[in-house]
Amino acid sequence: MATVQLEVISRELIKPYSQTPPHLRNFNLSYFDQISxxxxxxxxxxYNPCNTTASTSETSNRLKKSLSETLTLYYPFAGKVKDRExxxxxxxxxxxxxxxxxVKLPEILDNPKDEILESLFADNLQWKDxxxxxxxxxxxSYFDCGGMALSVCMAHKIGDAATMVNFVNDWAAKxxxxxxxxxxxxxxxxxxxxGDLPLKPESSHKKVKCISRRFVFDAPKIAALKAIVADRVQxxxxxxxxxxxxxxxxxSTANANSSxxxxxxxxxxxxxxxxxxxxxxxxxxxxNLSWIFPVPMREDSFHSLVVQMKEGLSDFCNTYVxxxxxxxxxxxxxxxxxxxxxxxxxxxxxxxxxxxxxFPIYEAxxxxxxxxxxxxxxxxxxxxxxxxxxxxxxxxxAFVTLEEQHMAAFESDQELLAFAALNPTPIxxxx
Numbered sequence: 001m002a003t004v005q006l007e008v009i010s011r012e013l014i015k016p017y018s019q020t021p022p023h024l025r026n027f028n029l030s031y032f033d034q035i036s037x038x039x040x041x042x043x044x045x046x047y048n049p050c051n052t053t054a055s056t057s058e059t060s061n062r063l064k065k066s067l068s069e070t071l072t073l074y075y076p077f078a079g080k081v082k083d084r085e086x087x088x089x090x091x092x093x094x095x096x097x098x099x100x101x102x103v104k105l106p107e108i109l110d111n112p113k114d115e116i117l118e119s120l121f122a123d124n125l126q127w128k129d130x131x132x133x134x135x136x137x138x139x140x141s142y143f144d145c146g147g148m149a150l151s152v153c154m155a156h157k158i159g160d161a162a163t164m165v166n167f168v169n170d171w172a173a174k175x176x177x178x179x180x181x182x183x184x185x186x187x188x189x190x191x192x193x194x195g196d197l198p199l200k201p202e203s204s205h206k207k208v209k210c211i212s213r214r215f216v217f218d219a220p221k222i223a224a225l226k227a228i229v230a231d232r233v234q235x236x237x238x239x240x241x242x243x244x245x246x247x248x249x250x251x252s253t254a255n256a257n258s259s260x261x262x263x264x265x266x267x268x269x270x271x272x273x274x275x276x277x278x279x280x281x282x283x284x285x286x287x288n289l290s291w292i293f294p295v296p297m298r299e300d301s302f303h304s305l306v307v308q309m310k311e312g313l314s315d316f317c318n319t320y321v322x323x324x325x326x327x328x329x330x331x332x333x334x335x336x337x338x339x340x341x342x343x344x345x346x347x348x349x350x351x352x353x354x355x356x357x358x359f360p361i362y363e364a365x366x367x368x369x370x371x372x373x374x375x376x377x378x379x380x381x382x383x384x385x386x387x388x389x390x391x392x393x394x395x396x397x398a399f400v401t402l403e404e405q406h407m408a409a410f411e412s413d414q415e416l417l418a419f420a421a422l423n424p425t426p427i428x429x430x431x
Contacts, residue, residue, distance in 0.1 A: 006102075017065075029086065029190065038157060041156055042151065043361070044376070046108070049105075100141070109426050120149045185284045197334060216390060218394075225241035248415070249415060253410045265297040269292060372427050
């Protein structure tokens with residue numbers, strides 16, 4: 001398919017429906033928010049043509065009204081970053097762009113390409129540095145066939161992927177008048193204060209030529225991966241086996257590009273802490289509450305890597321998370337951070353894996369049905385893997401970003417392709 005012709009129809013700022021009270025004007029960020037990477041987390045939701053007679057202007061007005069109502073409850077999202085510790089909840093609003101795309105939805109779904117997806121995000125902000133500026137940007141793109149794409153870019157400063165999915169679903173509930181109670185949990189002062197801990201310098205994107213690829217593991221292939229490790233791993237999860245095979249093949253690729261020399265590697269997994277705490281924190285907690293645990297490579301066999309992942313997660317939760325709350329959790333995480341730093345020093349290559357599985361991404365019904373596909377676009381940082389549920393909820397879509405020189409070997413790895421399909425159509429054409 002040729003490049004997409006996209007025409008921007010309008011740009012405006014959507015403000016909260018009700019003004020934020022003066023006593024909530026300064027929102028104190030938690031420790032996890034303060035140290036988050038200054039970048040935008042992106043999601044784009046694709047929808048089939050509506051079974052209504054609503055015009056695009058009526059649909060946009062519905063989205064803008066419900067977004068305004070939602071922002072009243074998520075009031076920091078419509079503010080400005082004051083510094084690394086506070087958000088000025090000044091109700092400035094969030095960017096909302098309307099666009100028309102000279103293409104039909106099936107053409108995108110039949111052969112999803114990064115260069116096409118990029119045009120569907122507001123101002124191409126996905127994964128870009130936020131520069132401590134706008135916190136949220138939305139773009140609704142209308143296709144010739146009547147289908148649409150709705151993209152959201154949220155500053156990592158105000159939340160993680162779990163927060164973003166909850167926000168979109170709460171916005172959808174307002175739009176569809178579903179009757180769902182929208183009650184995000186915002187703590188002021190923060191439940192996880194930084195205390196006397198110093199702030200580390202903010203990380204930034206490294207200027208390296210990278211390529212992103214999408215690999216899809218369906219339910220039967222995941223079951224086959226589980227069967228391989230069943231003799232050594234009790235109840236392996238989907239994320240563990242998919243992460244394991246990706247890690248193994250990435251290591252093989254890295255070693256092949258170093259003249260066969262085995263390079264010390266480290267696999268760093270991101271985990272949502274909400275459900276790991278005792279007692280668990282509600283899913284509607286707004287903000288960043290995820291952290292990483294390291295999995296050093298002792299052996300590069302698939303069995304061994306999956307075992308290490310399960311053991312690593314168990315050790316991390318029992319040692320640093322399980323019985324910690326508030327400042328105690330912050331201090332515990334600091335100890336873990338020192339451990340990770342030491343492991344980084346002793347490894348030559350590191351991979352970061354973030355699992356978004358089991359987040360209700362496909363529940364976002366704005367009044368015209370649930371999305372037929374959800375994507376994140378191409379990532380910018382090397383050696384990053386992001387795992388999401390597929391539409392069925394049983395499979396996994398893995399978005400893998402590697403250096404340009406490594407991706408060619410990785411995407412043709414026969415062991416990987418025995419279990420994963422490279423960028424298949426997300427669904428059979430339905431429009």
